[in-house]
Amino acid sequence: MLLNIKNLHVSIGGKEILKGFNLGVNEGEIHAIMGPNGTGKSTWAAAVTGREGYDITEGEIWYKGQNIVGMPPEERANLGIFLSFQYPVEIPGVSMQNFMRTAVNAKREYQGLPPMSMIDFTKMMKQKQAMVEITEKLQNRYVNVGFSGGEKKKNEIFQMAMLEPELSILDETDSGLDIDALRIVANGVNQLHNEHNAFVVITHYQRLLDYIVPDFVHVMYDGRIVKSGDKKLALELEEKGYEWVKELKL
Amino acid sequence: MDSNPKENIIEEVTNKDYEFGFVTDIETDFIPKGLNEDIIRLISKKKEEPEWLLEFRLKAFRHWLTLKMPTWAHLTIPPIDFQDIIYYAAPKQRKEKKSLDEVDPELLATFDKLGISLDEQKKLSGVAVDAVMDSTSVKTTFQETLSKHGIIFMSFSEAVKQHPDLVKKYLGKVVPYTDNFFAALNSAVFSDGSFCYVPKGVRCPIELSTYFRINAANTGQFERTLIVADEGAYVSYMEGCTAPQRDENQLHAAIVEIISERDAEVKYSTVQNWYPGDKDGKGGIYNFVTKRGICRGDNAKISWTQVETGSAITWKYPSCILKGDNTVAEFYSVAVTNNYQQADTGTKMIHIGKNSRSTIISKGISAGHSQNGYRGLVKVVPEAANCRNFSQCDSLLLGDQCGAHTWPYVECGNDSSILEHEATTSKISEDQLFYCNQRGIPTEKAIGLIVNGYAKDVLNKLPMEFAVEAQKLLSITLEGSVG
Numbered sequence: 136m137l138l139n140i141k142n143l144h145v146s147i148g149g150k151e152i153l154k155g156f157n158l159g160v161n162e163g164e165i166h167a168i169m170g171p172n173g174t175g176k177s178t179w180a181a182a183v184t185g186r187e188g189y190d191i192t193e194g195e196i197w198y199k200g201q202n203i204v205g206m207p208p209e210e211r212a213n214l215g216i217f218l219s220f221q222y223p224v225e226i227p228g229v230s231m232q233n234f235m236r237t238a239v240n241a242k243r244e245y246q247g248l249p250p251m252s253m254i255d256f257t258k259m260m261k262q263k264q265a266m267v268e269i270t271e272k273l274q275n276r277y278v279n280v281g282f283s284g285g286e287k288k289k290n291e292i293f294q295m296a297m298l299e300p301e302l303s304i305l306d307e308t309d310s311g312l313d314i315d316a317l318r319i320v321a322n323g324v325n326q327l328h329n330e331h332n333a334f335v336v337i338t339h340y341q342r343l344l345d346y347i348v349p350d351f352v353h354v355m356y357d358g359r360i361v362k363s364g365d366k367k368l369a370l371e372l373e374e375k376g377y378e379w380v381k382e383l384k385l
Numbered sequence: 386m387d388s389n390p391k392e393n394i395i396e397e398v399t400n401k402d403y404e405f406g407f408v409t410d411i412e413t414d415f416i417p418k419g420l421n422e423d424i425i426r427l428i429s430k431k432k433e434e435p436e437w438l439l440e441f442r443l444k445a446f447r448h449w450l451t452l453k454m455p456t457w458a459h460l461t462i463p464p465i466d467f468q469d470i471i472y473y474a475a476p477k478q479r480k481e482k483k484s485l486d487e488v489d490p491e492l493l494a495t496f497d498k499l500g501i502s503l504d505e506q507k508k509l510s511g512v513a514v515d516a517v518m519d520s521t522s523v524k525t526t527f528q529e530t531l532s533k534h535g536i537i538f539m540s541f542s543e544a545v546k547q548h549p550d551l552v553k554k555y556l557g558k559v560v561p562y563t564d565n566f567f568a569a570l571n572s573a574v575f576s577d578g579s580f581c582y583v584p585k586g587v588r589c590p591i592e593l594s595t596y597f598r599i600n601a602a603n604t605g606q607f608e609r610t611l612i613v614a615d616e617g618a619y620v621s622y623m624e625g626c627t628a629p630q631r632d633e634n635q636l637h638a639a640i641v642e643i644i645s646e647r648d649a650e651v652k653y654s655t656v657q658n659w660y661p662g663d664k665d666g667k668g669g670i671y672n673f674v675t676k677r678g679i680c681r682g683d684n685a686k687i688s689w690t691q692v693e694t695g696s697a698i699t700w701k702y703p704s705c706i707l708k709g710d711n712t713v714a715e716f717y718s719v720a721v722t723n724n725y726q727q728a729d730t731g732t733k734m735i736h737i738g739k740n741s742r743s744t745i746i747s748k749g750i751s752a753g754h755s756q757n758g759y760r761g762l763v764k765v766v767p768e769a770a771n772c773r774n775f776s777q778c779d780s781l782l783l784g785d786q787c788g789a790h791t792w793p794y795v796e797c798g799n800d801s802s803i804l805e806h807e808a809t810t811s812k813i814s815e816d817q818l819f820y821c822n823q824r825g826i827p828t829e830k831a832i833g834l835i836v837n838g839y840a841k842d843v844l845n846k847l848p849m850e851f852a853v854e855a856q857k858l859l860s861i862t863l864e865g866s867v868g
């Protein structure tokens with residue numbers, strides 16, 4: 136199993152947000168996590184990627200055979216965990232090219248490989264940019280600075296393509312996308328998807344799941360998964376809303 | 386490759402310590418410690434100077450005796466015993482130099498180690514270098530290429546001998562010895578430095594640079610640089626500096642004077658990397674420097690670009706007097722302080738000519754227990770109609786033990802001029818760091834990346850040779866500054 140989360144409890148500033156979260160993800164699978172606002176989806180993503188301030192009070196996160204609780208975030212990233220942020224951050228003055236080159240070479244260094252040559256790197260940038268249909272010159276633009284909402288999300292998928300992670304968590308990557316951008320993002324994911332990697336897609340809309348077809352759909356409420364099923368569950372949620380889920384919990 | 390090479394530079398920065406802290410083992414000619422008229426006569430004699438220059442020194446010294454060290458800067462400066470300093474030290478050349486090529490191999494090796502090749506054959510880039518160790522110039526490269534264009538670029542001492550009229554004409558005209566305490570001190574005891582003169586209408590085809598190295602212990606360095614661009618001339622000049630790692634503090638009090646005549650342009654860039662002291666604030670250079678330029682004729686231009694990473698204490702305000710009409714002056718600065726470093730730096734823009742324009746971009750970055758201040762004056766005299774100034778002073782704080790300060794002063798003497806000032810203070814956000822971490826970039830490297838991005842507007846102004854160095858330096862200086 137690629138990722139196995141057992142009874143995860145996470146507190147922020149002493150307030151418990153995740154209250155016994157369980158999830159197993161195998162290589163090759165696509166999982167969707169849905170659930171009402173404020174239920175802890177982004178908190179879960181932050182805990183898995185090792186963000187500071189998200190205190191794990193109980194439980195384990197097994198990834199590629201080791202419990203990664205306490206491991207620094209950059210090491211988790213270099214082990215192949217990627218998060219497409221719900222709110223990507225701007226870094227003024229740092230070009231996308233410089234940023235990605237630093238990231239790619241950090242991973243290579245972690246793996247004991249020499250830095251990638253400038254020529255290979257430039258080639259890879261071009262190729263992956265094409266994958267998410269970013270046509271304009273991205274390399275000299277500063278990280279997310281002045282990007283539109285949709286561009287920011289495409290940029291996240293572009294970075295995912297560059298880093299070739301084994302576990303990708305997409306936190307509401309579909310929010311704020313127009314139909315074309317949605318299709319592009321989904322195409323990117325589908326092209327990258329293979330039997331060795333896995334995706335966990337956090338979303339509020341069944342619409343995305345028409346493009347990225349999940350093997351499993353989980354419904355999260357109040358800090359834990361309260362129901363799991365196949366993609367039909369997403370349709371059911373779309374139809375009935377979350378009220379019935381809240382009752383499930385009781 | 387269609388990408389901007391400046392963007393691709395942040396490479397592995399592995400060296401955590403000040404990497405230029407070594408000492409060259411070379412026989413040195415010292416004079417006794419202390420400062421009095423005899424010492425000044427001795428320095429002047431050693432340098433075989435003409436009478437007028439000795440007179441200049443003595444006048445400066447007598448004036449200095451009437452002055453007290455300035456206390457207005459936001460700096461804590463331990464008392465300096467000016468009698469406990471050696472004012473002249475020169476590496477002994479093995480024999481009398483017959484040609485410029487006969488430089489002591491030990492000295493060549495030292496500069497090689499600093500990344501400064503004095504061997505013209507081996508040099509790839511076209512940069513002429515004047516290498517100064519302690520009180521004397523070791524060698525100036527590319528003299529012949531330059532003289533073909535009538536450009537004079539040599540050590541100050543050499544210029545006094547070969548071009549006394551030019552030196553006499555310009556020396557002390559922008560920074561008179563009466564200017565301030567350290568300027569008076571420098572004028573009394575200055576040892577060597579660079580002299581550059583670009584004749585009318587000549588565009589200097591290569592970058593000129595001076596590399597200053599303090600080697601000897603217990604000595605002060607007091608160099609003097611004089612750059613003159615005659616009418617319609619252009620020159621780009623760079624200055625670099627390093628010093629060995631020593632437990633005691635060493636004094637560096639230099640003067641740089643720039644004269645830009647009508648339609649001329651001078652670009653002056655410096656990466657200041659004197660030894661900053663250790664993590665507990667022990668040792669390091671006291672850098673008390675007076676730099677000033679004058680746009681003397683109409684349409685003249687001067688730009689200062691500085692990256693300040695070194696020195697225990699920095700007191701430095703590269704300034705411009707915009708005397709001619711339509712003159713342009715720029716000041717771009719990145720000052721980084723870490724551990725117990727202190728910097729009080731900035732600029733003065735004095736608008737005298739009509740339609741003169743100045744730009745100030747200052748980026749302060751403070752970490753550790755350091756104090757980092759910007760001090761600036763923009764002055765427009767009543768006659769200087771239609772002047773413009775834009776000032777932007779940003780401070781970035783890393784951690785909560787350090788201080789950032791800005792003191793912008795404005796004196797506007799007329800209604801037709803427009804002066805704008807913007808200032809920000811920020812911290813590197815947790816969100817930015819985590820974003821980098823999540824992409825596999827460790828925190829220290831992420832800080833280097835973010836800080837370089839923050840300073841980008843200034844770094845972009847540096848000549849390529851310096852930009853690479855400066856970016857690495859910013860990262861190194863801030864290593865160990867968080868968690």
Ligand SMILES: Nc1ncnc2c1ncn2[C@@H]1O[C@H](COP(=O)(O)OP(=O)(O)OP(=O)(O)O)[C@@H](O)[C@H]1O
Pocket residue numbers: 147148152170171172173174175176177178179221
């Ligand atoms: N830094 C924080 N400090 C305090 N509370 C926080 C913090 N981050 C999240 N929370 C709280 O934790 C709960 C879960 O937030 P989270 O962002 O994980 O929800 P979500 O399921 O991703 O919601 P949405 O669908 O709106 O994105 C919310 O009540 C939120 O207010």
Ligand SMILES: [Mg+2]
Pocket residue numbers: 176177178221306307
């Ligand atoms: Mg969320």
